[in-house]
Structure formats: C-alpha cells, structure tokens
Amino acid sequence: MTTEPxxxxxxxxxxxxxxxxxxxxxxxxxxxxxxxxxxxxxVALPALIADLGVTAATAQWLTSxxxxxxxxxxxxxxxxxxxxxxxSVYLGSMSVFSAGTLLSALAPAFPVLLAGRIVQxxxxxxxxxxxxxxxxxxxPATRRGQTMGTISIVIAVAPAVGPTISGVILSSLGxxxxxxxxxxxxxxxxxxxxxxxxxxxxxxxxxxxxxxxLISVVAFSGIVYGLSAIGESAAAGTxxxxxxxxxxxxxxxxxxVFVHRQIRLQRTGAPLLDLxxxxxxxxxxxxxxxxxGFMSLFGAIILLPLYIQDVLGDxxxxxxxxxxxxxxxxxxxxxxxxxxxDRLGVRPLVVPGSLLLAAVMWGFTTLGATSPxxxxxxxxxxxxxxxxxxxxxxxxxxxxxxxxxxxxxxxAILTTLQQVAGxxxxxxxxxxxxxxxxxxxxxxxxxxxAFLVAAVVSLLVVAVAFLTGRRAAAPAADADA
Numbered sequence: 001m002t003t004e005p006x007x008x009x010x011x012x013x014x015x016x017x018x019x020x021x022x023x024x025x026x027x028x029x030x031x032x033x034x035x036x037x038x039x040x041x042x043v044a045l046p047a048l049i050a051d052l053g054v055t056a057a058t059a060q061w062l063t064s065x066x067x068x069x070x071x072x073x074x075x076x077x078x079x080x081x082x083x084x085x086x087x088s089v090y091l092g093s094m095s096v097f098s099a100g101t102l103l104s105a106l107a108p109a110f111p112v113l114l115a116g117r118i119v120q121x122x123x124x125x126x127x128x129x130x131x132x133x134x135x136x137x138x139x140p141a142t143r144r145g146q147t148m149g150t151i152s153i154v155i156a157v158a159p160a161v162g163p164t165i166s167g168v169i170l171s172s173l174g175x176x177x178x179x180x181x182x183x184x185x186x187x188x189x190x191x192x193x194x195x196x197x198x199x200x201x202x203x204x205x206x207x208x209x210x211x212x213x214l215i216s217v218v219a220f221s222g223i224v225y226g227l228s229a230i231g232e233s234a235a236a237g238t239x240x241x242x243x244x245x246x247x248x249x250x251x252x253x254x255x256x257v258f259v260h261r262q263i264r265l266q267r268t269g270a271p272l273l274d275l276x277x278x279x280x281x282x283x284x285x286x287x288x289x290x291x292x293g294f295m296s297l298f299g300a301i302i303l304l305p306l307y308i309q310d311v312l313g314d315x316x317x318x319x320x321x322x323x324x325x326x327x328x329x330x331x332x333x334x335x336x337x338x339x340x341x342d343r344l345g346v347r348p349l350v351v352p353g354s355l356l357l358a359a360v361m362w363g364f365t366t367l368g369a370t371s372p373x374x375x376x377x378x379x380x381x382x383x384x385x386x387x388x389x390x391x392x393x394x395x396x397x398x399x400x401x402x403x404x405x406x407x408x409x410x411x412a413i414l415t416t417l418q419q420v421a422g423x424x425x426x427x428x429x430x431x432x433x434x435x436x437x438x439x440x441x442x443x444x445x446x447x448x449x450a451f452l453v454a455a456v457v458s459l460l461v462v463a464v465a466f467l468t469g470r471r472a473a474a475p476a477a478d479a480d481a
Contacts, residue, residue, distance in 0.1 A: 020138040020139070022196055023134065023138065023196065023197055023198075024134070024135060024138065024139075024147065026189065026192055026193060026196060026197060027090070027127070027130065027131045027134060027135075027197075028131065029189065030090075030094060030127060030186075030189045030193070031127045031128055031131050031158075032157075032158050033182060033185050033186060033189070034097055034120075034123065034124040034127050034186075035124060035127075035128065035158040035159060036158040036159075036161070036162050036165065036182075037066065037117075037120055037124065037162070037182070038063070038066055038067065038070070038124070038158070038159050038162065039063065039159045039162035039163055039301065040162040040163070040165060040166045040178055041062045041063050041066075041117070041166065041178070044166050044170055044175045044178065047170060047174070047175050048062070048110075048113075048175055051174075051175065052109060052110045052113070053110075054110045058110065059110075061114060062113065062114060062117050064225075064423075065114055065117055065118055065121070066117050066118070066120065066121045066124075067121075067224060067419055067422060067423055068121075068221055068224045068225055069117075069118050069121035069122060069125065070121050070124060070125045070419045071220040071221065071223070071224040071416060071419040071420060071423070072125075072216070072217050072220050072221050072224075073121070073122050073125035073126070074125045074126075074129065074220075074412055074415050074416040074419065075216045075220065075272065075273045075412060075416055076213060076216070076272065077125065077126050077129040077130070077408070077411075077412045077415075078129070078272070078273050078274065078408045078409040078411075078412040078413075079206065079208055079272055079273075080126060081129060081130060081133055081408035081412075082204050082206060082408055083204065083205070083206060083208075086130060086133075086134055086197065087193070087197045087198065089126060089130050090127075090130060090193045090197050091190065091193055091194060091197075092123075092126070093123045093124075093126040093127050093130065094123065094127075094186060094189055094190040094193060095123070095190060096119060096120075096122050096123035097119075097120055097122075097123030097124060097127075097186055098123075098183065098186040098187055098190060099119055099123075100116045100117065100118070100119030100120030100121070100122070100123060101116070101120060101179050101182050101183045101186055102116075102179075102183055103115060103116035103119060104116030104117060104120065104179045105176050105179035105180050105183060116179075125415075128411070128415050129408060129411040129412050129415050132148075132395070132399060132407070132411035132414075132415075133407045133408045133411050135147050135148060136399055136400070136404075136407045136411075137404075137407070141400060147338065148338055148341075148392055148395055148396040148399075157327045157328075157330050157331040157334075159297075159298075159301065159422075161323075161324060161327040161328075163301075163305070163319075163320050163323065164320040164321065164323065164324045164327070166178060166320075167317050167320040168320075169181065171317065206270050207270055208272070209261075209265060209270060209271070209272050211261070212258065212261055212262065212265070212271070212272035212273070213272060215254055215257055215258045215261065216254075216258050216272065216273070218250065218251065218254040219251050219252075219254035219255035219257075219258045220251065220255070220416065220420070221247075221251065222247045222248065222249075222250045222251020222252075222254060223247075223248060223251035223252065223255065223420055223423075224251075224419065224420060224423045225247045225248075225251070226244055226245065226246070226247040226248025226249075226250075226251055227248065227420075227423040227424050227426070227427040229244030229247065229248075230244045230245070230248070230427045230431055258273075259275065262274070262275050263275060273409055273412060273413065274406060274409035275409075275413070276406060276409075277398075277402050277406050277409060277410040277413060278413070280401050280402060282346075282397055282398065282401040282468070282469055283397075283398045283399075283401050283402060283410060285464060285467055285468055286346070286394040286395070286397045286398035286468070287398055287413070287414060287417065288464055289350065289354075289390060289394050289461060289464055289465060289468070290390075290391060290394050290395060290398070290414065290417075290418065290421075291417050291418065291420075291421040292421070292457060292460065292461050292464075293357070293387050293390055293391060293394075293461065294418050294421040294422055294425065295421045295422075295424055295425030295428070295457065296357065296361065296383070296387070296425065296454055296457065296458065296461075297383075297387060297422075297425070298421070298422040298423075298425040298426050299425040299426065299428070299429040299450070299454055300364075300380065300383060300454075301323065302425075302426050302429060302430060303429055303433065303447060303450055303451065304319065304322065304323060304376065304380060305319040305320075305323075306433070306447070307367065307376070307447045308322060308373070308376065310443070311368075311369055311443065311444050311447060312369070312371070312373065312376075314373065318373070322373065322376055322377045322380065323380055325377055325380070325381050325384075326377075326380040326381045326383065326384035327384065329381050329384045329385055329388065330384040330385070330387060330388045333385060333388035333389070334388055334391075334392055337349060337388055337389055337392045337393065338392045338396070341392060341393040341396055341397075345393075345469065346393040346394065346396075346397040346468050346469055347465075347466075347468045347469060349389050349390070349393045350389065350390050350393055350394060350465045350468050351462075351465045351466060351468075352389060353386045353387070353388075353389030353390040353465070354386070354390065354458075354461045354462045354464075354465035355462060355465075356382060356385065356386035356389065357383060357386035357387065357390070357458050357461060357462075358455070358458040358459060358461065358462050359382070360379050360382040360383045360386060361383070361451065361454050361455040361457075361458040362455045362458075363379050363382070364379055364451040364454065364455065365448060365451045365452050365455050367379075367447070367448070367451070368444055368448075369444050390465075394468075395414065397468070397469070398410065398414060399411060399414070428453065429450040429453065429454065430450075432446075432449050432450045432453050433446040433447060433449065433450040434446060435449070436448075436449035436450075
C-alpha cells in the first residue's frame with residue numbers, strides 16, 4: 001500500500017488493536033441496555049401498583065433496590081476483573097442480567113419482580129467497570145478521550161432516557177414488555193460476546209477477603225438505603241420502623257472500618273478494593289467533580305417530573321418528553337467532547353462546563369407556576385450540555401492518570417460513588433423540597449428551595465473545576481497487559 005512507508009512508530013502506537021472497535025461497540029451497547037434499566041421502572045409505578053396490589057412506597061423499591069444492589073456489588077468488581085479474564089466476566093454479567101430480565105418478565109407477584117430486579121442489578125454492576133477497564137487496556141492514551149466519550153452515553157444518557165422509553169412502552173403495551181423487549185437484545189449481546197470478545201489481560205489469583213465483602217455490603221447498602229429512606233420518609237411526611245438515619249450512620253461506620261481494612265490489606269497486596277487511586281491528585285479531583293455532577297443529574301431527573309406534573313399540571317408523558325432532548329444532547333456531545341479532550345486536555349472543557357452548570361442551576365431557581373414548558377426543556381438541555389463537557393474529560397483524566405494495575409479498582413471506586421451520589425442527590429433534593437412545600441404536597445416553594453440548594457452546590461463545582469490540570473494527564477503506566 002502507498003501509505004505503508006509513511007507509517008511511523010507514533011502512528012502505529014495510535015492505532016487501535018485489531019477487533020477493538022467491535023469489542024468496544026459490543027460493551028457500550030450492552031452497558032447501555034443494562035444501565036437503562038436503572039430508571040426505566042419509575043414511570044411504570046402507577047401501573048405496577050394497580051396490577052400487583054402494592055403501595056407506592058413498596059413499588060418504589062423496584063428502583064431503589066436496583067440502585068442499592070449496584071452499590072453493594074460494584075466494590076467487588078475490582079477483584080473480579082483482576083481474578084478472571086474479561087471474556088468470562090462479560091459472559092457472567094450478561095448471563096445474570098438475562099436471567100433477571102426473564103424472571104422479571106414472568107413475575108407473578110411483587111416479591112418475584114423485586115428479586116428479578118436485584119438479579120438484573122448484579123449483572124449490571126459489573127458491566128460499567130468492565131467497559132472502562134477494557135477501554136483503558138485497548139485504546140492508546142492519545143485516543144482515550146474520544147473513546148471514553150462513548151461511555152458518557154451509557155452512564156449519563158441511559159438513566160436520563162429510561163423514563164421516556166418506559167412511557168412510550170406503557171402507552172401501548174403492558175409493563176412486562178419493558179422486560180420482554182430487552183431480553184432478546186440481552187441474549188443477542190451474550191451470543192456476540194461469546195463469539196467476538198477476546199481481550200488479553202493478565203489475571204492474578206489474589207484471594208478474596210470475605211470479611212471485606214461483608215463489611216462493604218453493610219457499608220454501601222447502609223449508606224444508599226439510608227439516603228433513599230430519608231428521601232422517601234420526607235416525601236411521605238413520616239416513617240415507620242427504624243428511623244432512616246440509623247442505617248445511614250451504621251453504613252458510615254462500616255465504611256470507615258472497610259477503608260481501614262483495605263489500607264491494611266494493601267500492604268500484603270490483597271485488598272478487596274485497592275484505595276491507592278485516591279492518592280492520585282488528578283483522580284481525586286475528577287472523582288469529586290463527577291460525583292457532584294451526578295448529584296445534579298439525578299436531582300434534576302427526580303425534581304423536574306414532579307415540577308412539571310404537580311406545579312405546571314402537565315402529564316407524565318409530557319414530563320418524559322421534556323427530558324428527552326437533554327439526554328440526546330448529552331449522548332451526541334460525548335464523542336465530540338472526547339475528541340476535544342484529546343487535543344486540549346481537561347481544564348479547557350471542565351471549567352466552561354462547570355460555569356454553564358452553575359448558570360443553568362441558577363436558571364432553574366427562576367421557574368414558577370407560570371413558566372413555559374419550553375424554558376424547562378431548554379434549561380435541561382443546558383444542564384445536559386454542561387455535564388457532557390465535564391463527564392468525559394473527568395472520567396478520562398481520572399482513570400488515565402492511574403497505573404495499569406489500578407484500572408479495575410479505579411473504575412470500581414468511580415462507579416460505586418456514582419451510585420451513592422445518585423442516592424444522595426435524590427434524598428437531598430426530595431427532602432428539601434418536602435420541607436419547604438406546603439402540607440398539600442409538592443408546590444412551587446418546595447421546588448424553588450430544592451433548586452436553590454442545587455444552585456449553591458454548583459458553585460462548589462466551579463471552585464473545584466479551576467483546580468483541574470491544563471493538559472491531558474499522562475498515564476502512569478500506559479502499557480497494560
């Protein structure tokens with residue numbers, strides 16, 4: 001070929017390995033379908049309450065339980081990704097997810113449906129860390145921003161468009177079709193992975209510290225359950241049984257014990273979740289910004305439907321349509337921002353993104369009972385664009401700054417804290433909204449107070465954004481097995 005003489009070592013280093021685009025596409029598509037299920041049940045709750053004969057508080061656990069399971073399982077993924085080859089992890093993850101989907105579709109009663117959702121979440125929890133780790137292993141550092149941009153479609157867009165897709169399915173089909181339509185897609189992805197997924201990676205026979213697993217279950221389940229229960233009890237105006245702060249305090253104490261144990265086990269090289277990524281400044285700064293951004297995203301996802309339906313008086317279908325353009329914008333901007341990161345680095349993108357986020361959040365505080373629906377949609381699009389400017393550079397900066405042997409643990413920490421941030425954002429904004437709303441439920445004053453808190457949090461994001469680096473971080477060890 002005429003291009004062969006002009007191909008130098010630098011160009012060869014920038015090339016993706018043979019088959020890498022197909023592998024990445026398979027993982028991105030699989031993760032999108034799986035993460036989509038995190039929020040797809042929210043719009044279906046009224047139909048489930050009527051069909052299965054449960055209360056709203058009980059039905060809500062179809063979403064909260066999914067989130068809770070994710071937070072519990074993700075810390076174990078660092079061990080799984082080091083112990084087993086990527087192909088085995090993928091096949092196990094998709095098999096578990098498919099089994100949970102089938103169980104949910106056939107569920108004769110609520111307990112079986114909840115069990116199916118928990119099984120789904122077990123498979124989903126492994127997929128995002130697997131996707132991140134595989135990209136870091138396959139993609140050269142100079143192209144990681146562009147490739148990591150696709151992850152933003154999975155992590156941010158899928159939960160945002162879940163309620164919209166759910167509303168479309170429910171408008172013409174029953175709630176079981178949310179699982180029947182997903183099941184063949186999952187089985188096709190499972191078959192494709194068995195045929196095409198071939199990623200070389202060194203594995204280690206590190207022993208599993210069972211005590212760390214049990215402590216992490218108490219820690220992360222206590223924190224996520226406590227945060228979710230605070231939001232639910234605030235929305236209900238009361239709580240039954242154990243006060244929601246009790247599991248939260250237990251979770252925080254268990255987390256402190258978990259951290260202490262992992263630091264001690266790092267001396268022997270056998271921690272369940274290696275915490276050394278937190279010692280890398282660029283990783284920690286990016287982690288803080290991603291977590292805060294997810295609080296804003298999940299806060300908006302929970303607040304806007306309530307505002308549109310209870311304050312503006314529009315339907316649930318309209319509420320789903322309003323958030324759809326924002327999700328599409330975030331997905332379309334992901335790869336574009338990724339390419340920009342490869343050229344410019346993190347700071348030129350994250351600082352404008354944080355400023356736009358702050359401007360939009362303060363714009364949300366101006367919404368009232370007579371605000372036009374187009375303004376709500378425009379503000380959500382602005383928020384989605386701001387988060388798109390931030391998420392891809394930050395995740396690439398965070399994970400790309402780690403040595404290869406910490407990729408799996410770094411992605412597990414990042415994904416775990418995203419789930420905790422989602423629960424924290426939901427609990428925080430629902431609690432504030434309820435405290436400032438009248439006795440009749442959701443009103444303009446409560447929504448305004450919740451968005452005001454979000455706007456104040458956005459100022460913290462701006463301050464931290466200015467501490468990020470100016471250029472893309474060079475990985476400590478780019479070549480991984």
